Amino acid sequence: MFQVPTKTQYAIRALVHLVHAKSASVASIAEAEHIPSKYLEAILGKLKNAGLLISERGRNGGYRLAKDPTLIPMSEVVQATEGEIRLVECVDNAAVCILGEGCLPRHFWLGLKSAVDLYLESVTLAEIAGPETSST
Protein backbone atom coordinates (compact mmCIF):
# COMPACT_ATOMS: atom_id res chain seq x y z
CA MET A 1 0.00 0.00 0.00
CA PHE A 2 1.11 3.51 -0.65
CA GLN A 3 3.80 2.86 -3.10
CA VAL A 4 3.96 6.09 -5.03
CA PRO A 5 3.98 5.29 -8.78
CA THR A 6 7.01 6.45 -10.70
CA LYS A 7 4.57 8.25 -12.95
CA THR A 8 3.87 10.65 -10.11
CA GLN A 9 7.47 10.95 -9.10
CA TYR A 10 8.35 11.80 -12.68
CA ALA A 11 5.58 14.35 -12.82
CA ILE A 12 6.90 16.10 -9.75
CA ARG A 13 10.46 16.13 -11.00
CA ALA A 14 9.32 17.59 -14.31
CA LEU A 15 7.24 20.26 -12.59
CA VAL A 16 10.10 21.24 -10.33
CA HIS A 17 12.26 21.48 -13.40
CA LEU A 18 9.73 23.80 -15.01
CA VAL A 19 9.54 25.99 -11.94
CA HIS A 20 13.19 26.79 -12.50
CA ALA A 21 13.32 26.61 -16.27
CA LYS A 22 10.29 28.72 -17.16
CA SER A 23 9.88 26.72 -20.36
CA ALA A 24 11.32 23.50 -21.76
CA SER A 25 10.69 20.76 -24.29
CA VAL A 26 9.89 17.19 -23.34
CA ALA A 27 13.24 16.07 -24.67
CA SER A 28 15.22 18.53 -22.61
CA ILE A 29 13.37 17.71 -19.40
CA ALA A 30 13.68 13.99 -20.07
CA GLU A 31 17.40 14.27 -20.50
CA ALA A 32 17.97 16.50 -17.49
CA GLU A 33 15.81 14.39 -15.20
CA HIS A 34 16.68 10.99 -16.60
CA ILE A 35 13.13 10.08 -17.51
CA PRO A 36 12.18 8.02 -20.60
CA SER A 37 11.15 10.75 -22.96
CA LYS A 38 8.16 9.05 -24.56
CA TYR A 39 6.79 8.20 -21.17
CA LEU A 40 7.30 11.72 -19.97
CA GLU A 41 5.45 12.96 -23.01
CA ALA A 42 2.32 11.17 -21.86
CA ILE A 43 2.72 12.41 -18.31
CA LEU A 44 3.09 16.04 -19.36
CA GLY A 45 0.01 15.58 -21.52
CA LYS A 46 -1.95 14.67 -18.42
CA LEU A 47 -0.62 17.62 -16.50
CA LYS A 48 -1.63 19.82 -19.37
CA ASN A 49 -5.14 18.41 -19.51
CA ALA A 50 -5.41 19.03 -15.80
CA GLY A 51 -4.65 22.67 -16.41
CA LEU A 52 -1.27 22.70 -14.73
CA LEU A 53 0.78 23.22 -17.86
CA ILE A 54 0.52 25.20 -21.04
CA SER A 55 2.04 23.85 -24.23
CA GLU A 56 3.35 25.37 -27.42
CA ARG A 57 3.59 23.13 -30.45
CA GLY A 58 6.02 23.19 -33.33
CA ARG A 59 9.56 24.36 -33.45
CA ASN A 60 10.77 26.11 -30.29
CA GLY A 61 7.67 24.74 -28.60
CA GLY A 62 7.57 23.18 -25.17
CA TYR A 63 5.83 23.32 -21.83
CA ARG A 64 5.54 25.91 -19.11
CA LEU A 65 3.58 26.23 -15.89
CA ALA A 66 0.05 27.47 -16.28
CA LYS A 67 0.14 29.29 -12.96
CA ASP A 68 2.40 30.38 -10.18
CA PRO A 69 3.79 27.38 -8.28
CA THR A 70 2.70 28.92 -5.00
CA LEU A 71 -0.84 28.38 -6.24
CA ILE A 72 -0.38 24.70 -7.04
CA PRO A 73 -1.07 22.40 -4.10
CA MET A 74 0.46 18.95 -4.44
CA SER A 75 -3.00 17.47 -4.20
CA GLU A 76 -3.62 18.85 -7.68
CA VAL A 77 -0.47 17.27 -9.02
CA VAL A 78 -1.31 13.86 -7.62
CA GLN A 79 -4.86 14.12 -8.82
CA ALA A 80 -3.67 15.08 -12.31
CA THR A 81 -1.48 12.02 -12.71
CA GLU A 82 -3.57 9.46 -10.92
CA GLY A 83 -7.09 10.70 -10.79
CA GLU A 84 -9.13 10.84 -7.63
CA ILE A 85 -7.68 8.87 -4.75
CA ARG A 86 -9.93 5.95 -3.98
CA LEU A 87 -8.68 4.01 -0.99
CA VAL A 88 -11.46 1.48 -0.90
CA GLU A 89 -14.61 1.11 -2.89
CA CYS A 90 -16.96 1.89 -0.06
CA VAL A 91 -15.32 5.15 0.93
CA ASP A 92 -16.56 7.02 -2.09
CA ASN A 93 -19.54 4.88 -2.76
CA ALA A 94 -21.43 4.39 0.47
CA ALA A 95 -24.14 2.44 -1.32
CA VAL A 96 -21.73 -0.46 -1.75
CA CYS A 97 -21.46 -0.96 1.98
CA ILE A 98 -24.25 -2.94 3.57
CA LEU A 99 -23.59 -1.36 6.92
CA GLY A 100 -23.71 2.14 5.46
CA GLU A 101 -23.10 4.95 7.89
CA GLY A 102 -22.64 2.62 10.80
CA CYS A 103 -19.67 0.89 9.21
CA LEU A 104 -16.68 1.50 11.45
CA PRO A 105 -14.00 0.31 9.04
CA ARG A 106 -15.39 2.80 6.58
CA HIS A 107 -14.87 5.59 9.08
CA PHE A 108 -11.36 4.38 9.51
CA TRP A 109 -10.63 4.61 5.80
CA LEU A 110 -12.32 7.98 5.55
CA GLY A 111 -10.05 9.23 8.28
CA LEU A 112 -6.99 7.96 6.47
CA LYS A 113 -8.06 9.54 3.22
CA SER A 114 -8.64 12.80 4.93
CA ALA A 115 -5.23 12.68 6.61
CA VAL A 116 -3.60 12.16 3.23
CA ASP A 117 -5.69 14.81 1.48
CA LEU A 118 -5.03 17.40 4.14
CA TYR A 119 -1.33 16.86 3.88
CA LEU A 120 -1.26 16.99 0.09
CA GLU A 121 -3.28 20.19 0.12
CA SER A 122 -0.97 21.78 2.64
CA VAL A 123 2.15 21.63 0.48
CA THR A 124 2.61 23.64 -2.69
CA LEU A 125 4.79 22.96 -5.69
CA ALA A 126 6.75 26.11 -4.87
CA GLU A 127 7.78 24.67 -1.52
CA ILE A 128 9.03 21.50 -3.16
CA ALA A 129 10.90 23.37 -5.87
CA GLY A 130 12.74 25.41 -3.28
CA PRO A 131 14.18 28.90 -3.68
CA GLU A 132 14.39 30.20 -7.22
CA THR A 133 17.94 30.15 -8.42
CA SER A 134 17.40 32.31 -11.49
CA SER A 135 17.50 36.09 -11.26
CA THR A 136 14.55 38.51 -11.14
Place this chain on the structure above:
Amino acid sequence: MFQVPTKTQYAIRALVHLVHAKSASVASIAEAEHIPSKYLEAILGKLKNAGLLISERGRNGGYRLAKDPTLIPMSEVVQATEGEIRLVECVDNAAVCILGEGCLPRHFWLGLKSAVDLYLESVTLAEIAGPETSST
Protein backbone atom coordinates in the same frame (compact mmCIF):
# COMPACT_ATOMS: atom_id res chain seq x y z
CA MET B 1 -1.90 5.65 -5.54
CA PHE B 2 -3.26 4.56 -2.25
CA GLN B 3 -5.56 1.85 -3.36
CA VAL B 4 -5.81 -0.34 -0.29
CA PRO B 5 -5.24 -3.99 -1.30
CA THR B 6 -8.09 -6.37 -0.66
CA LYS B 7 -5.58 -8.44 1.29
CA THR B 8 -5.53 -5.73 3.94
CA GLN B 9 -9.26 -5.21 3.88
CA TYR B 10 -9.74 -8.93 4.38
CA ALA B 11 -7.25 -8.92 7.23
CA ILE B 12 -9.17 -6.20 8.99
CA ARG B 13 -12.51 -7.90 8.52
CA ALA B 14 -11.07 -11.12 9.89
CA LEU B 15 -9.57 -9.37 12.89
CA VAL B 16 -12.79 -7.57 13.67
CA HIS B 17 -14.53 -10.93 13.48
CA LEU B 18 -12.06 -12.36 15.96
CA VAL B 19 -12.54 -9.48 18.34
CA HIS B 20 -16.14 -10.57 18.68
CA ALA B 21 -15.72 -14.30 18.24
CA LYS B 22 -12.85 -14.96 20.62
CA SER B 23 -11.78 -17.90 18.50
CA ALA B 24 -12.65 -19.22 15.05
CA SER B 25 -11.36 -21.43 12.26
CA VAL B 26 -10.33 -20.12 8.86
CA ALA B 27 -13.31 -21.81 7.28
CA SER B 28 -15.82 -20.21 9.61
CA ILE B 29 -14.38 -16.73 9.21
CA ALA B 30 -14.18 -17.14 5.46
CA GLU B 31 -17.81 -18.08 5.28
CA ALA B 32 -19.04 -15.36 7.61
CA GLU B 33 -17.00 -12.64 5.92
CA HIS B 34 -17.31 -13.87 2.35
CA ILE B 35 -13.59 -14.23 1.81
CA PRO B 36 -12.01 -16.99 -0.32
CA SER B 37 -10.91 -19.41 2.35
CA LYS B 38 -7.58 -20.46 0.87
CA TYR B 39 -6.63 -16.85 0.44
CA LEU B 40 -7.67 -16.01 3.96
CA GLU B 41 -5.56 -18.89 5.18
CA ALA B 42 -2.45 -17.20 3.86
CA ILE B 43 -3.46 -13.84 5.28
CA LEU B 44 -4.07 -15.20 8.77
CA GLY B 45 -0.70 -16.90 8.53
CA LYS B 46 0.91 -13.52 8.08
CA LEU B 47 -1.00 -12.01 10.95
CA LYS B 48 0.15 -14.89 13.08
CA ASN B 49 3.78 -14.46 12.09
CA ALA B 50 3.47 -10.80 12.95
CA GLY B 51 2.39 -11.78 16.46
CA LEU B 52 -1.17 -10.55 16.18
CA LEU B 53 -2.80 -13.96 16.26
CA ILE B 54 -2.31 -17.24 18.05
CA SER B 55 -3.19 -20.48 16.34
CA GLU B 56 -4.19 -23.91 17.51
CA ARG B 57 -3.76 -26.79 15.09
CA GLY B 58 -5.75 -29.95 14.71
CA ARG B 59 -9.32 -30.63 15.49
CA ASN B 60 -11.12 -27.76 17.24
CA GLY B 61 -8.20 -25.61 16.31
CA GLY B 62 -8.42 -22.08 14.96
CA TYR B 63 -7.20 -18.56 15.51
CA ARG B 64 -7.60 -16.04 18.29
CA LEU B 65 -6.15 -12.62 19.02
CA ALA B 66 -2.75 -12.65 20.65
CA LYS B 67 -3.52 -9.53 22.64
CA ASP B 68 -6.22 -7.16 23.64
CA PRO B 69 -7.54 -5.23 20.63
CA THR B 70 -7.09 -1.97 22.49
CA LEU B 71 -3.38 -2.71 22.32
CA ILE B 72 -3.31 -3.26 18.56
CA PRO B 73 -2.79 -0.09 16.55
CA MET B 74 -3.87 -0.34 12.93
CA SER B 75 -0.33 0.45 11.90
CA GLU B 76 0.59 -3.02 13.13
CA VAL B 77 -2.14 -4.61 11.07
CA VAL B 78 -1.13 -2.86 7.90
CA GLN B 79 2.50 -3.63 8.51
CA ALA B 80 1.69 -7.28 9.08
CA THR B 81 -0.09 -7.73 5.77
CA GLU B 82 2.02 -5.50 3.59
CA GLY B 83 5.32 -5.04 5.27
CA GLU B 84 6.88 -1.69 5.92
CA ILE B 85 5.30 1.13 3.99
CA ARG B 86 7.75 2.42 1.43
CA LEU B 87 6.37 5.37 -0.44
CA VAL B 88 9.40 5.98 -2.55
CA GLU B 89 12.79 4.37 -2.62
CA CYS B 90 14.69 7.39 -1.36
CA VAL B 91 12.55 7.94 1.69
CA ASP B 92 13.90 4.95 3.53
CA ASN B 93 17.17 4.77 1.75
CA ALA B 94 18.71 8.22 1.71
CA ALA B 95 21.82 6.88 0.01
CA VAL B 96 19.84 6.40 -3.18
CA CYS B 97 19.20 10.12 -3.49
CA ILE B 98 22.00 12.16 -4.97
CA LEU B 99 20.75 15.28 -3.27
CA GLY B 100 20.63 13.56 0.10
CA GLU B 101 19.39 15.67 2.99
CA GLY B 102 18.85 18.69 0.79
CA CYS B 103 16.33 16.95 -1.41
CA LEU B 104 13.03 18.79 -1.04
CA PRO B 105 10.83 16.18 -2.73
CA ARG B 106 12.21 13.70 -0.24
CA HIS B 107 11.05 15.91 2.61
CA PHE B 108 7.67 16.03 0.98
CA TRP B 109 7.39 12.26 0.85
CA LEU B 110 8.68 11.94 4.39
CA GLY B 111 5.97 14.29 5.50
CA LEU B 112 3.33 12.25 3.73
CA LYS B 113 4.60 9.03 5.22
CA SER B 114 4.56 10.54 8.64
CA ALA B 115 1.00 11.80 8.19
CA VAL B 116 -0.08 8.29 7.25
CA ASP B 117 1.87 6.61 10.01
CA LEU B 118 0.57 8.95 12.68
CA TYR B 119 -2.98 8.28 11.65
CA LEU B 120 -2.56 4.52 11.52
CA GLU B 121 -0.94 4.54 14.94
CA SER B 122 -3.74 6.61 16.39
CA VAL B 123 -6.49 4.10 15.69
CA THR B 124 -6.76 0.73 17.42
CA LEU B 125 -8.40 -2.45 16.30
CA ALA B 126 -10.79 -2.15 19.23
CA GLU B 127 -12.10 1.15 17.89
CA ILE B 128 -12.75 -0.38 14.49
CA ALA B 129 -14.42 -3.44 15.94
CA GLY B 130 -16.82 -1.29 17.90
CA PRO B 131 -18.55 -2.14 21.19
CA GLU B 132 -18.39 -5.76 22.26
CA THR B 133 -21.69 -7.46 21.74
CA SER B 134 -20.94 -10.56 23.78
CA SER B 135 -21.43 -10.66 27.54
CA THR B 136 -18.80 -10.57 30.32
Place this chain on the structure above:
DNA sequence: TATAATTCCTACTAAATAAGTCTGAATATA
Protein backbone atom coordinates in the same frame (compact mmCIF):
# COMPACT_ATOMS: atom_id res chain seq x y z
C1' DT C 1 -5.71 -46.57 16.19
C1' DA C 2 -8.37 -44.56 12.46
C1' DT C 3 -10.72 -40.54 11.08
C1' DA C 4 -11.87 -35.98 10.51
C1' DA C 5 -10.87 -31.23 11.25
C1' DT C 6 -7.77 -28.22 11.36
C1' DT C 7 -3.24 -25.23 10.53
C1' DC C 8 0.81 -24.99 7.69
C1' DC C 9 3.80 -24.94 3.48
C1' DT C 10 5.02 -24.44 -1.33
C1' DA C 11 4.11 -23.93 -5.84
C1' DC C 12 1.22 -22.47 -9.40
C1' DT C 13 -2.23 -19.61 -12.36
C1' DA C 14 -4.87 -15.60 -13.49
C1' DA C 15 -6.09 -10.89 -13.40
C1' DA C 16 -5.02 -6.18 -12.91
C1' DT C 17 -2.07 -2.36 -12.95
C1' DA C 18 2.07 0.16 -13.98
C1' DA C 19 5.83 1.11 -17.00
C1' DG C 20 7.42 1.85 -21.22
C1' DT C 21 7.56 1.64 -26.58
C1' DC C 22 6.05 2.45 -31.37
C1' DT C 23 3.99 4.79 -35.13
C1' DG C 24 2.56 8.50 -37.08
C1' DA C 25 -0.42 12.75 -37.43
C1' DA C 26 -0.73 17.80 -36.50
C1' DT C 27 1.54 22.18 -35.91
C1' DA C 28 4.82 25.82 -36.06
C1' DT C 29 9.21 28.03 -37.44
C1' DA C 30 13.07 29.04 -40.12
Place this chain on the structure above:
DNA sequence: TATATTCAGACTTATTTAGTAGGAATTATA
Protein backbone atom coordinates in the same frame (compact mmCIF):
# COMPACT_ATOMS: atom_id res chain seq x y z
C1' DT D 1 10.33 22.27 -47.57
C1' DA D 2 12.88 20.42 -43.67
C1' DT D 3 12.99 20.25 -38.83
C1' DA D 4 11.53 20.42 -34.15
C1' DT D 5 8.08 19.99 -31.53
C1' DT D 6 3.32 18.50 -29.20
C1' DC D 7 -0.48 15.22 -29.56
C1' DA D 8 -3.03 10.73 -29.82
C1' DG D 9 -3.69 5.94 -29.72
C1' DA D 10 -2.50 1.24 -29.86
C1' DC D 11 0.70 -1.83 -28.40
C1' DT D 12 4.15 -4.60 -25.42
C1' DT D 13 6.35 -5.86 -21.27
C1' DA D 14 7.07 -6.11 -16.36
C1' DT D 15 5.41 -6.16 -11.78
C1' DT D 16 2.14 -6.75 -8.34
C1' DT D 17 -2.08 -8.49 -6.55
C1' DA D 18 -5.51 -11.97 -6.19
C1' DG D 19 -6.70 -16.38 -5.96
C1' DT D 20 -6.16 -21.76 -6.49
C1' DA D 21 -4.30 -26.50 -5.86
C1' DG D 22 -2.37 -30.20 -3.44
C1' DG D 23 -0.78 -32.15 0.20
C1' DA D 24 2.03 -32.57 4.75
C1' DA D 25 1.76 -31.99 9.79
C1' DT D 26 -0.95 -31.83 13.97
C1' DT D 27 -4.55 -32.84 17.27
C1' DA D 28 -9.08 -34.16 19.34
C1' DT D 29 -12.26 -37.66 19.50
C1' DA D 30 -14.80 -41.80 18.40
